[in-house]
Amino acid sequence: MSLPLKIVKKRDPRDVTKPTKFYVSTKSTGEVTFEELALQSAGQCTVKEADCYAVIKALEHNVKDALSQGKIVRFGTIGSFQISISSHGAATKEELGIKSVKQKRVLFRPDKRLKNLLSSLKFTKEEGFNK
Known part of the structure; x- marks a missing residue:
């Protein structure tokens, strides 16, 4: 299977x-x-779709809770x-507090096998590609 690509125009x-430039980007399928x-998972094992859905739903809750x-x-x-934050800097520790947090985000680090x-x-070209 190959991943489709497209050409997009972006501004800095x-x-x-x-001036805007053109870039190669992936195209969602x-x-x-x-x-x-849940349905796919049920087809790959001996449990029913509803059971798979319940397990995935519980997993979703447990991931949020752990984070x-x-x-x-x-x-x-x-x-x-993992949860990550960024904060404003300060000259001393005493100047910092909870209000110093300016951004919160969830970081995802892929496993080396996923990398x-x-x-x-493999890639396929959409129309508009020359090479």
Whole structure:
């Protein structure tokens, strides 16, 4: 299977006065819903779709709960999830507090086996490609 590519025109968000440039980008081929994952999983094992859905739903809750407790969630050969923040800097420790937090995000770090998938990817060109 190959990953489709497309050409997109983008402006530099740091300097909108610069001319726009063209870039190669991946093209989404759709999405997979929670329910579809449960159905696929049920077809690959001996449990029913409803059981798979319940397990995936519980997993979703448990991942959120662990992250909210400050834990790193290692998700098998997929990778790990972790909460990260950025804050304003200060000259002394006393100047910092909870209000110093300016951004919160979830980091995903792919496992090396998932990263290896990248080396085996094949691409297909959409119209508009010359080479």
